[in-house]
Amino acid sequence: GAVVSQHPSWVICKSGTSVKIECRSLDFQATTMFWYRQFPKQSLMLMATSNEGSKATYEQGVEKDKFLINHASLTLSTLTVTSAHPEDSSFYICSASPWTSGTDTQYFGPGTRLTVL
Amino acid sequence: DAKTTQPPSMDCAEGRAANLPCNHSTISGNEYVYWYRQIHSQGPQYIIHGLKNNETNEMASLIITEDRKSSTLILPHATLRDTAVYYCIVRVSQHGTASKLTFGTGTRLQVTL
Numbered sequence: 001g002a003v004v005s006q007h008p009s010w011v012i013c014k015s016g017t018s019v020k021i022e023c024r025s026l027d028f029q030a031t032t033m034f035w036y037r038q039f040p041k042q043s044l045m046l047m048a049t050s051n052e053g054s055k056a057t058y059e060q061g062v063e064k065d066k067f068l069i070n071h072a073s074l075t076l077s078t079l080t081v082t083s084a085h086p087e088d089s090s091f092y093i094c095s096a097s098p099w100t101s102g103t104d105t106q107y108f109g110p111g112t113r114l115t116v117l
Numbered sequence: 118d119a120k121t122t123q124p125p126s127m128d129c130a131e132g133r134a135a136n137l138p139c140n141h142s143t144i145s146g147n148e149y150v151y152w153y154r155q156i157h158s159q160g161p162q163y164i165i166h167g168l169k170n171n172e173t174n175e176m177a178s179l180i181i182t183e184d185r186k187s188s189t190l191i192l193p194h195a196t197l198r199d200t201a202v203y204y205c206i207v208r209v210s211q212h213g214t215a216s217k218l219t220f221g222t223g224t225r226l227q228v229t230l
Contacts (some may be wrong), residue, residue, distance in 0.1 A: 111159060
């Protein structure tokens with residue numbers, strides 16, 4: 001149990017285009033999902049908290065108009081990188097918590113590697 | 118969330134126990150110790166967590182000192198597949214409220230033949 005999937009696993013796009021990344025909880029429902037970004041040889045950095053049915057909460061320094069988050073159901077959150085530029089190239093990872101243990105142990109997706117040319 | 122300190126890297130021979138330390142001297146009474154690992158180019162994988170008692174599961178054991186200011190993750194028989202960056206994270210965990218994880222730099226464990 002507690003499986004989180006992401007799609008696509010990798011994507012290459014041209015500068016100026018938009019890319020949508022999906023995060024799904026496969027065997028549990030999640031009212032909250034988290035989106036992280038990881039640059040090469042660096043640790044994960046939280047970008048935003050995605051809340052089902054409401055607006056996402058963004059970390060300081062993350063542009064909400066550039067990284068659009070939609071959490072339309074209890075099993076799906078999407079991150080859209082709008083007008084992508086080469087500096088947006090990164091490894092994007094989502095996480096969610098199934099609440100099965102009584103504590104919010106979070107489980108992570110496999111990540112999506114974005115390369116912007 | 119309390120700050121954690123981990124050694125940047127460690128080596129371990131395959132088949133031997135890997136003991137990964139973590140200092141969290143400013144931990145509060147309601148903060149849990151979580152361990153995750155990240156194998157290269159993959160999402161982090163949950164390993165184990167605990168509050169004050171030692172914990173064991175199929176992956177590892179977690180030993181927390183009595184004063185809770187430090188802990189050790191033990192992989193009893195390390196294999197090459199355990200080569201990864203291991204993150205020790207201390208955070209409050211409240212039922213009904215999902216809270217974010219703050220990742221430090223972790224310990225890069227290299228398991229060798």
